[in-house]
Amino acid sequence: MYxxxxxxxxGGGKGLRMWRKIEEELQKRELPCLVSFTAKPADATKLAAMLVENGAETIVIIGGDGTVSExxxxxxxxxxxxGIIPAGSGNDFARSQGIPKQADAALKIVLAGNERTIDVLRINERYGLTVAGIGIDAQVAQTVNESGYKQWFNAVRLGRLTYFACVFQxxxxxxPAEVTVTIDGKKQRFSHAWLIAAANSPTYGGNIPICPEAICDDGRLNVCLLQSKTAGPLLRLLPKIVxxxxxxxxxxxxFSGTDVVIEADPPLRVQSDGEYTGETPVQVKIIKDALTVIS
Structure with missing residues (x-):
C-alpha cells in the first residue's frame, strides 16, 4: 500500500495541481493508498512515520525538496x-535521482518500484539529502522562504529566479567570516569565507551545481568553499558556478571527506535542502546506504 x-x-500551488492529477490516476488504477496533507513545517516527518505505522509500504511525496527531506x-x-512526485520550486533531489518534473512520468517511476539505496547527510542532529550550506547561501535560503519573491516567481514558473533575486538581497x-574547516580530523583555517557547501548531490538552489562531482551513493562528501575579501570576485565567478x-x-x-566540522567567527547560518536549520558550529557527516529511494 502506498x-x-x-x-x-x-511550488506556489503546484503541489495542489499535481495532487489532482495524481489522485485521478490513482483512482483509475484502483490502487490502495493512504493520503495525508502537510499543514506546517516538519509535518512530513510525523506523517511519514504515521503512514508506515498504519501499513504503508512505500511513502510517496508530492512536494519540494523540503518536504522530501522531512x-x-x-x-x-x-x-x-x-518515491517522489516533484512539485517544488527547486526539486534538486528529484533531479539528482533522474525523476522528471511531469506528474504522469514521475508516477510511472513510482509505480515501477525500482529501488536503490543512497547515502544521506547527518547535519548535527538532523538528516539531509542534497547539500548542507553554511554562509551566504543559508542566509539566501532563509530570505527565499520569507520573501514574497518566491510566490511571485513560482506563479509565473520562474522559481529559480527567486534564488538569484535573494542572493543580491x-x-x-x-x-564573510573567519572559519575553521576540519575534514576527517584535518583542520584548516580560511579568512573571508562566504560559503561552505557540503554536498551529497551536485546541485541546490534550483539546479546550481555547487559541487558538480558529488554522487549520492559513493560514501563521500564533496565540499566547496568560496572566499574573498569583497563580493566582486565571487560575483564575477557566479556565471561559471551556475x-x-x-x-x-x-x-x-x-575538498572531499566523510566528516566535516565548520566553526566560524562570527557564526554563520546553516541550511539543508533549502531550509534554514541554525548556525555554526556544525558537523556534517555522510551516512552510507541509509535511505531507500525509487528512481
Missing part, C-alpha cells in the same frame, strides 16, 4: 522506499 504525503502549497527523516534505516547585509564550470583558484577551494 502512503502519500501532499504539500499543496509547494519525510526522509522518518525513513532513514527503515528500508521503506521513498543577502549581499547587502552578509559579512554552469558548474568553476575550478579551484584563489577564491574557490574543493
Amino acid at each position: 502512503g502519500l504525503i501532499v504539500n499543496t502549497a509547494a 519525510a526522509a527523516e522518518a525513513l532513514v534505516y527503515t528500508g521503506v522506499p521513498l 543577502a549581499l547587502k547585509t552578509f559579512r 554552469r558548474g564550470k568553476h575550478a579551484a583558484n584563489d577564491h574557490i577551494r574543493f
